[in-house]
Amino acid sequence: MLTIWGRLSSVNVQKVVICAEELGLAYERVDAGGKFGGLDTPEALARNPNKLIPVIRDGDFVLWESNAIVRYLSRAYGAGSLWPADPRAAADADRWMDWQCTTLNPALFDAFWNTIRVAPAERNQAAVDASVAKTEPLLAMLDARLADRECVAGAHSMGDIPLACTAHRWYGLPIERRRHANVEAWLARLRARAAYAAVLTYPIT
Ligand SMILES: N[C@@H](CCC(=O)N[C@@H](CS)C(=O)NCC(=O)O)C(=O)O
Structure with missing residues (x-):
């Protein structure tokens, strides 16, 4: 059984949960980080000395770094779907x-931090x-990329998951x-998929 440590309000945890849901994996998610704490116990530090979430354990394999986790799960359990079969599409x-x-x-990040996490009186x-x-031209770049494609790498793939979480934010x-x-x-199409819908309705906090 796959275990995912991390609170669902974290975009980085959201990526991993969407990935697991897309792959139809059985998993248990354990709230950690933020108000749940639990990142500096000896067990948590042994899993991730960075004191950050997400972390997964798959059998006896422990992994941190959200995009690395999405790549690992996609390659291990989604070859030919989330992990595209064509090496160029995968790249x-x-x-x-x-x-x-x-x-x-x-x-x-600064727009998120100052409008959501910082008290209004302290907003910069x-x-x-x-x-x-800084963000608008980047979204224009993504917009151009999606002008003639369903998803960033053509068909839906692991490449859409982290971007969708950031776009949702x-x-x-x-x-x-x-x-x-x-x-x-593109975001509306992804939100129509059950795996994304389960996560991307979560309020931004
Ligand atoms: N590069 C790391 C960043 C991980 C990260 O910054 N996690 C944040 C949540 S998004 C965290 O653990 N913050 C401490 C906390 O939630 O207590 C990744 O992508 O996994």
């Missing part, structure tokens, strides 16, 4: 996963504005944003 999906964690997520509006200004922020019709349509 394409992989590339968009890296882009999510190295480029898109850092760009929108300049940081929100800078973050939105973006569209849940109380900010003014531009319309990106292809991104919005």
